[in-house]
Amino acid sequence: xxxxxxxxxxxxxxxxxxxxxxxxxxxxxxxxxxxxxxxxxxxxxxxxxxxxxxxxxxxxxxxxxxxxxxxxxxxxxxxxxxxxxxxxxxxxxxxxxxxxxxxxxxxxxxxxxxxxxxxxxxxxxxxxxxxxxxxxxxxxxxxxxxxxxxxxxxxxxxxxxxxxxxxxxxxxxxxxxxxxxxxxxxxxxxxxxxxxxxxxxxxxxxxxxxxxxxxxxxxxxxxxxxxxxxxxxxxxxxxxxxxxxxxxxxxxxxxxxxxxxxxxxxxxxxxxxxxxxxxxxxxxxxxxxxxxxxxxxxxxxxxxxxxxxxxxxxxxxxxxxxxxxxxxxxxxxxxxxxxxxxxxxxxxxxxxxxxxxxxxxxxxxxxxxxxxxxxxxxxxxxxxxxxxxxxxxxxxxxxxxxxxxxxxxxxxxxxxxxxxxxxxxxxxxxxxx
Amino acid sequence: xxxxxxxxxxxxxxxxxxxxxxxxxxxxxxxxxxxxxxxxxxxxxxxxxxxxxxxxxxxxxxxxxxxxxxxxxxxxxxxxxxxxxxxxxxxxxxxxxxxxxxxxxxxxxxxxxxxxxxxxxxxxxxxxxxxxxxxxxxxxxxxxxxxxxxxxxxxxxxxxxxxxxxxxxxxxxxxxxxxxxxxxxxxxxxxxxxxxxxxxxxxxxxxxxxxxxxxxxxxxxxxxxxxxxxxxxxxxxxxxxxxxxxxxxxxxxxxxxxxxxxxxxxx
Numbered sequence: 001x002x003x004x005x006x007x008x009x010x011x012x013x014x015x016x017x018x019x020x021x022x023x024x025x026x027x028x029x030x031x032x033x034x035x036x037x038x039x040x041x042x043x044x045x046x047x048x049x050x051x052x053x054x055x056x057x058x059x060x061x062x063x064x065x066x067x068x069x070x071x072x073x074x075x076x077x078x079x080x081x082x083x084x085x086x087x088x089x090x091x092x093x094x095x096x097x098x099x100x101x102x103x104x105x106x107x108x109x110x111x112x113x114x115x116x117x118x119x120x121x122x123x124x125x126x127x128x129x130x131x132x133x134x135x136x137x138x139x140x141x142x143x144x145x146x147x148x149x150x151x152x153x154x155x156x157x158x159x160x161x162x163x164x165x166x167x168x169x170x171x172x173x174x175x176x177x178x179x180x181x182x183x184x185x186x187x188x189x190x191x192x193x194x195x196x197x198x199x200x201x202x203x204x205x206x207x208x209x210x211x212x213x214x215x216x217x218x219x220x221x222x223x224x225x226x227x228x229x230x231x232x233x234x235x236x237x238x239x240x241x242x243x244x245x246x247x248x249x250x251x252x253x254x255x256x257x258x259x260x261x262x263x264x265x266x267x268x269x270x271x272x273x274x275x276x277x278x279x280x281x282x283x284x285x286x287x288x289x290x291x292x293x294x295x296x297x298x299x300x301x302x303x304x305x306x307x308x309x310x311x312x313x314x315x316x317x318x319x320x321x322x323x324x325x326x327x328x329x330x331x332x333x334x335x336x337x338x339x340x341x342x343x344x345x346x347x348x349x350x351x352x353x354x355x356x357x358x359x360x361x362x363x364x365x366x367x368x369x370x371x372x373x374x375x376x377x378x379x380x381x382x383x384x385x386x387x388x389x390x391x392x393x394x395x396x397x398x399x400x401x402x403x404x405x406x407x408x409x410x411x412x413x414x415x416x417x418x419x420x421x422x423x424x425x426x427x428x429x430x431x432x433x
Numbered sequence: 434x435x436x437x438x439x440x441x442x443x444x445x446x447x448x449x450x451x452x453x454x455x456x457x458x459x460x461x462x463x464x465x466x467x468x469x470x471x472x473x474x475x476x477x478x479x480x481x482x483x484x485x486x487x488x489x490x491x492x493x494x495x496x497x498x499x500x501x502x503x504x505x506x507x508x509x510x511x512x513x514x515x516x517x518x519x520x521x522x523x524x525x526x527x528x529x530x531x532x533x534x535x536x537x538x539x540x541x542x543x544x545x546x547x548x549x550x551x552x553x554x555x556x557x558x559x560x561x562x563x564x565x566x567x568x569x570x571x572x573x574x575x576x577x578x579x580x581x582x583x584x585x586x587x588x589x590x591x592x593x594x595x596x597x598x599x600x601x602x603x604x605x606x607x608x609x610x611x612x613x614x615x616x617x618x619x620x621x622x623x624x625x626x627x628x629x630x631x632x633x634x635x636x637x638x639x640x641x642x643x644x645x646x647x648x649x650x651x652x653x654x655x656x657x658x659x660x661x662x663x664x665x666x667x668x669x670x671x672x673x674x675x676x677x678x679x680x681x682x683x684x685x686x687x688x689x690x691x692x693x694x695x696x697x698x699x700x
Contacts, residue, residue, distance in 0.1 A: 005579050005580065005583050006579070006582070006583050006603055007589065012589070015589045015590070016589050016590070016601070017589065017590050017601070018589075018590050019588060019589070019590035019592075047479060047482075050450075050478065050482060051450075051474075051475070051478055051596065051597070052475060052478040052479035052482055053475060053479070053688065053689065053692065054475060054593040054594060054595055054596060054597050054598065054688050054689075055593045055597075055598075055689075056593065056598060062597065062598035062599060063598075064592075064593075064598070066598075066599075067592075067593070067594065067598035067599050068590075070598070070599035070601075071590070071594065071599065071600070071601045074599075074600075074601035074604055075589075075601050075603065075604065078604060079601060079604050080600065080601060080604045080605035080607075080608045081594075081599050081600040081601050081604065081605060082599055082601070083599055084599075226608065227604060227605055227607075227608030227609070227612075228608055228611070228612075230612065232497075248450065249450075250450065254447055254470075254471075255450075255471070255474050255596065256471050256474065256596055256605075257469055257470075257471040257496060257609055257612060258471070258605050258608040258609050258612060259471075259596060259600055259605055262599065262600070263596070263597070266597065266599065
């Protein structure tokens with residue numbers, strides 16, 4: 001497979017991390033549903049535990065099926081490696097808990113998935129990790145929020161739900177100037193639309209539940225390390241650069257110059273918090289990734305048609321899609337997301353709250369549920385669901401109103417989706433009469 | 434551990450996860466171009482926990498070792514011998530990968546009484562580098578890193594990966610080379626290291642001076658240092674040859690097979 005350069009995206013989506021099974025010849029990735037792996041000898045066992053050899057011991061720490069997924073996502077993101085987790089939230093928690101502890105501080109975009117906001121604002125604060133939220137485009141705000149105790153800058157490639165495009169090159173440079181890594185949630189864009197690592201991000205995670213899996217079947221997450229951040233040079237991360245009593249005094253940055261973060265995250269985070277992925281889940285996500293390039297192209301194509309339709313409707317007050325010139329992130333999107341801005345976006349419906357309810361309930365093809373990135377089209381009302389724990393001020397900071405409707409455009413015939421929306425808008429209009 | 438090598442800046446050597454003890458038989462691991470000690474950590478840990486003392490060095494100007502990179506294989510061989518002095522080591526097994534294998538060869542030839550074993554991995558002699566690659570390394574080193582990285586790996590799914598499951602070798606090795614390149618502001622380290630390999634012309638004379646047993650560990654699908662390019666040097670060294678299913682990045686692509694070969698070589 002060696003050549004003048006690494007294989008292209010579509011090839012990696014099918015082959016990275018997987019080869020025919022040497023034991024059986026199976027061409028597809030086998031599902032290794034086993035808790036544990038037999039040692040060749042006592043010496044072999046000891047050497048695996050002591051990291052003298054590579055291999056699998058116990059599926060909470062690593063598993064051959066999960067390893068294929070981890071390598072594949074790392075390959076697609078341009079990273080050095082990855083860890084599969086029980087969910088996207090588990091991936092975010094793993095990233096933070098590997099780098100931060102009581103007394104640590106995070107600077108995060110205010111335009112986050114509601115669950116991430118909950119974790120940062122409420123739950124981690126209970127454990128002594130505090131967060132300052134800043135508007136993603138407010139670079140001075142990011143800079144001003146950094147403290148001596150800051151350990152991480154964090155944002156989403158496309159902020160939820162307003163789709164603010166994170167200026168990754170600028171925020172990453174700011175982070176690096178302060179000896180800090182930038183963590184990016186790339187769930188909405190997937191590496192097919194953008195590789196945050198190429199723009200300077202150090203850590204990337206996905207809710208693989210969404211586009212990577214693509215079929216709305218499993219919950220999972222993946223955390224990718226670019227291998228680019230120099231933890232020793234930073235001097236802010238004794239967790240990675242000083243002896244760790246929990247693993248025989250191991251200094252992770254000595255063990256692996258570019259994989260220190262993943263070593264600690266696996267050897268501590270997966271081992272102790274245990275938010276691992278089922279191998280069956282990993283297999284289903286791998287099935288999804290094999291068609292990711294095809295699906296993402298169709299997601300974007302359908303979304304553009306739906307956005308164009310909605311833009312001409314009098315019941316629609318505003319559409320938050322960065323490909324539209326009216327979107328505040330339009331220029332940045334053209335630079336960072338030339339292939340498209342994904343298939344999740346929000347629009348504001350004119351009229352009363354009752355009209356909004358009428359609209360959602362009139363839809364036949366769009367499913368009303370709390371997910372995105374399914375092959376089927378989805379709809380939700382963020383203010384009453386995904387973001388309902390946020391107060392009015394936090395909602396406003398996140399760009400959400402009572403009339404905001406979020407769509408996740410699937411792979412159906414675009415004409416059918418438009419007909420569904422057209423009918424629902426008409427019913428919503430009548431509901432206001 | 435940090436060592437004060439006479440005539441040089443402070444040098445770093447990874448000791449395999451245990452404190453260094455010069456009383457034990459010593460194994461010195463010498464990395465290749467644009468790499469550092471971390472390409473050896475599994476083998477180094479195994480040795481350190483199986484009766485050896487370990488020095489997996491960062492060459493000058495690479496990784497944690499300060500100073501400018503040294504100009505030739507010969508200079509690097511002298512530096513390795515000076516490092517042994519600094520560590521209080523009289524004799525050692527010398528294990529090198531790629532450019533490091535030439536350094537190990539030259540060091541063993543310069544002080545044959547100090548080399549207990551010579552293990553050359555991913556090696557060839559002469560280790561010529563094409564003019565086109567040298568030019569790319571000089572002018573667009575990041576492009577050259579991508580090219581070499583693709584050449585260095587035999588496939589897209591080396592198992593069980595290195596240093597553990599979940600590592601994407603192409604990405605990790607690229608990141609390591611970029612890290613090394615970025616660590617040298619004054620010198621284009623990629624071009625420097627490849628030029629060092631290309632210029633070395635003392636291999637057969639060095640082979641004639643070797644007194645210790647020699648093992649070559651080669652990747653069957655190595656496109657950087659093809660096993661075909663080792664015939665003359667293997668004959669001159671009267672070396673035992675181990676071939677593993679891997680490319681040039683054999684310690685990462687086939688860690689168990691390389692360990693098995695190293696165990697044979699050291700015992």
